[in-house]
Amino acid sequence: MQFSELCVALDALETNPSRIEKTKILSDVFRRVQGEEAGFTVYLLLGKLAPDYEGIEIGLGDKMIIKALSTASGATRDSVEKLYEKLGDLGLVAKTLLESKRGATLLDYVGGQRNPLNIQDLHAELLRIARTSGEGSQEEKIGLLTRLLSNSTPNEAKYIARMVSGDMRIGVAEPTIIDALASVYTQGDTSLIERAFNVSSDLGYVAKTLATGGVEGLRTIKVTPGRPLQPMLAERAASLEEIFERMGGRAALEYKYDGERMQAHYYDSQITLFSRRIENITHHYPDVASNLQEGINSKSYIVEGEIVAVDPETGEMLPFQELMHRRRKHGVKEAVKRYPARVVLFDVLYVDGVDYTSKPYLERRRKLEGIVKPSEFVVVSTATVADSVQRAQEFFDSAIDAGCEGIMAKTLDPSVGYQAGKRGYAWIKFKREYKSELTDTLDLVVVGGFYGKGRRAGKIGGYLMAAYNPSTDTYDTVCKVATGFSDQDLAEIPKLLEAYRIPQRHPQVNTKIEADIWYRPAVIFEIVGAELTVSPMHTAAYSKVREEKGLAVRFPRFTGNIRTDKSPTEATSVDELLEMYNSQLKRVEADGA
Incomplete structure (x- = not known):
């Protein structure tokens, strides 16, 4: 499949919030890709080059991507940075720059005729960038990315820039891809695909196996040393x-x-x-x-x-x-x-x-x-x-x-x-029970930040926290936390979060609250609180307890624990919050009986 064809599907995924519709779009993609392409496609959809356990990263930060975009488009670096500040998305920056490109850049003269990109070639080029190392590797990486962008259409450049930055912004995670693969290969039954993924932790490998060997091929994926299992x-x-x-x-x-x-x-x-x-x-x-x-x-x-x-x-x-x-x-x-x-x-x-x-x-x-x-x-x-x-x-x-x-x-x-x-x-x-109605800690994802007042003026003094909603593949807000942080926390945590800072709200974040700073969902704080309450401002379990209201943590406090051992999709889920709320109600009713 040509990468330009996949980009049409990526546009549709980005603009369609429905998981059902996303599954249909992806199903069409998987019907059209062939053999190993299916595996490469999965990695690209997830903004990865390989399974997580291989640890392959492209290793280019925003500034280096901006430098490549400047060279590929002929725009000044200052103008690229200003456009990024305005749009908040390097993908949109890349598309805008290449659409408005004037005249020819030096690379147009030395690079020759542009060749259409297919999925396999794109994956190979991105792997080449990732594996470039040693003295002078950063400049070589920038050069390779520049050449790749120069050989791309504006819409292809949009998604190449997003892949390199690690944020595809299409609202797709493993569960939706599994649903799509099941639609194509197993009449909608996800059990075999889920089992294969859970014992291999490599959805690209699972997709490639399905595309080359069908369901029988899938049965060959077994527990194997060297391939980590998803934890129970x-x-x-x-x-x-x-x-x-x-x-x-x-x-x-x-x-x-x-x-x-x-x-x-x-x-x-x-x-x-x-x-x-x-x-x-x-x-x-x-x-x-x-x-x-x-x-x-x-x-x-x-x-x-x-x-x-x-x-x-x-x-x-x-x-x-x-x-x-x-x-x-x-x-x-x-x-x-x-x-x-x-x-x-x-x-x-x-x-x-x-x-x-x-x-x-x-x-x-x-x-x-x-x-x-x-x-x-x-x-x-x-x-x-x-x-x-x-x-x-x-x-x-x-x-x-x-x-x-x-x-x-x-x-x-x-x-x-x-x-x-x-x-x-x-x-x-x-x-261990805490001295509160909440009988357990919550592992919540940081999605935004707020500037403090008084002693914290000019510094980030609080954070917008969210639970993961597996049904919609979104992060639904549940509280703002500003207590429990030591002076060292207030100094060090913003540095940790800086790598995940983005100019605008992440598309997977479901919130009614406007934060001063936005973060890509990545870092998990352990939170305790007095109780779970119904809230018109938060979106977790929205309309599940009361119409047009969500659940919120009352008096939330940071415990000091940053759960680096968990991925954002392993955070406390909306379903868990709902169950905890119902359990809390039962205890209150029992105490009052």
Whole structure:
């Protein structure tokens, strides 16, 4: 397929907010692409070049893209910057500049005749830019991008600029693409496609497999060391009684550790650590990787666990925020010494050629305990089986005393295996209650910022927070938070968020509130509050509780935790908020009875 044809579809996706219509548009695209093109198309739709775990990034910031646009269009860099300030979208800047281009640039003379771009060639050129490294690589990258833009139509340039900047602005994520692929290949049944994606974390590979081998090809995608699985996710419970009601009166219980969830893959005598967000984090934790290689007796495996920070003097567990000092590009050796880490393993997904995801909890647990050689820095999670609320309360209290944030309850149903990528009541998390009506923290996405007053005048003093709505693939606002921030937070957080700052509201952000600053949905804050209330100003669960009103967090406060281990689509969902609100109502009614 020619890239110009895909751009017509991208225009339609951008202007049509309906997920149903987006699915129809994408279905038409997937009927027309052939073979490997299907995989490249998926990556381009998502603004990526490869699956997340490969860590391939183009490595060009806005200023370098502006420089390439200036050279490709013949406009001055100052005029390009002013146009960007006005339009707030490098894609629209690229299109406008090439539409209004006057005369010929130097590249027109040296580059020769323009050749139509197809999807495969475009992907190859963008990969070439991403893989350019070494001395002088930035200028070489800019040169390659300039040549690519010069060989593009204005509309092609619009989407090339967006791909390079990492923000396609078409409101499409993996779930919509899965729906479209199902429409074309499986008569609308998403289950096989979801399973293939959840065990491979590579939707481009799934699409290519479907296009080249059909449904039978899809069945060949299996759990494989080196390809991270989407993590199984837990629902929340407001009480231990609720857990036992849902679990049928008996459940496995484990300590819930306050660390970073990771998946370790060992094969061909090498080990790779992946984060909950499917990022390769091996370089952050070389000590964990080494300790796992020595601590697990197996030729190949995939295990899951929690990396926790420990006090080097006492060996006691430290809060999650201490572990985040390990998330750095430089000074890793010093960080290992200053912030040592222990890995607490809680599941096994693959061992020596055997897929354990289809096996029940107790069988996986026995296998995990059988291959781990416990040491100071590699242990198996503390666990028990309980059949009463009293026993569960005792176990919960011991978890809190041990420095954990709560417990995980896991089903003992022998028909239930490890459900990669699924959130459900097979796993339930129960955390320490706070002194408020809200019985749990919320993981909310930063979508906007507000300038402060008084002591915070001239600085960003508060943030607009949103929950993820999987039904619409949007981020629906739920509160403005301005408390809980230390002076250091107020100085450092704006620097962290600067990389995600955009001139206008992101198209996936659903809000009635006008922020002073807008951010691309990327960073998650952990928030606590007094209660959930009905609000005319916020859009989360809009009209679900009361007509033309949403849900809001009353008295929100930042806990100090930035959830770098979660992607924005893993934030607290609108459905979770609605369930928490209904649970809150039940408690209030019970108290008043």
